[in-house]
Amino acid sequence: xxxxxxxxxxxxxxxxxxxSTVALKAPTKEDELKKMVSQNAVIVFGKRGCCMIHVxxxxxxxxxxxxxxxxxxxxxxxxxxxxxxxxDAGKDDKLQLPAVFIGGQLFGGLDRIMATHISGExxxxxxxxxxxxx
Numbered sequence: 001x002x003x004x005x006x007x008x009x010x011x012x013x014x015x016x017x018x019x020s021t022v023a024l025k026a027p028t029k030e031d032e033l034k035k036m037v038s039q040n041a042v043i044v045f046g047k048r049g050c051c052m053i054h055v056x057x058x059x060x061x062x063x064x065x066x067x068x069x070x071x072x073x074x075x076x077x078x079x080x081x082x083x084x085x086x087x088d089a090g091k092d093d094k095l096q097l098p099a100v101f102i103g104g105q106l107f108g109g110l111d112r113i114m115a116t117h118i119s120g121e122x123x124x125x126x127x128x129x130x131x132x133x134x
Contacts, residue, residue, distance in 0.1 A: 030083045037087065037101045041131035042067040045084060046098030047077065052110050053098050059117060065131045072097070103129030 037043055042060060046053035048071040060067045072080045077097075085095050087106050096109030102125055107113070116122040126132045 029079060030086070033080070033083050033087075036068065036070065038104050040068040040101075041065075041103060041129050042126070043070060043101045044068070044098050045070045045072060045080070045101070047071070048073055050098065056098050056100060056110055056113055059113060060126075063117075063123060063126060063132070065126055067100075067131075102126065102131065 042065050044053060044056050044060075044067050046056070046069070053069060053071065057067060057069060081095055081097070084099055084106070087101070095106075096111070099109060100107045100113055107125070113122065116125065123132065
C-alpha cells in the first residue's frame with residue numbers, strides 16, 4: 001500500500017562534520033514533485049482543505065486504490081501549479097485542481113476521473129499503472 005506523503009516546505013539544511021559546517025543543497029520543489037509522481041502509482045494534488053480532494057480520494061479508494069495526497073497551501077499554489085504544468089508536456093495551459101497523476105502521467109482533474117469511472121475505463125487505467133492487482 002502507498003502512504004500519503006505529507007506536504008513539506010523545503011529550506012536549506014546544514015550539516016556539521018568535525019567542527020566544520022557544510023551547507024547542503026535543498027531539493028527543489030520540481031525535483032521533489034517529480035520524485036513523488038514517479039514513486040506513487042496514483043497521487044492527487046489539490047488545495048489544502050478543498051472538498052474535491054476528498055471526493056477524488058474516496059472514489060479511488062472505492063475502486064481499491066490508496067492514492068497519495070499532496071495538499072497545497074494557498075501561498076504555494078502558483079509555484080506548485082506551474083511545476084505540475086511541466087508534467088503535462090504542453091497539452092493544456094489550464095491545470096485543474098485536484099490534479100490526478102496515474103502511472104507517472106497527468107491523468108486529469110475531477111471531471112476526467114468521474115467520466116472514466118462512469119464509462120468503465122478507470123479500472124483498466126489503474127491496472128495498467130499497477131495501482132490495482134486484481
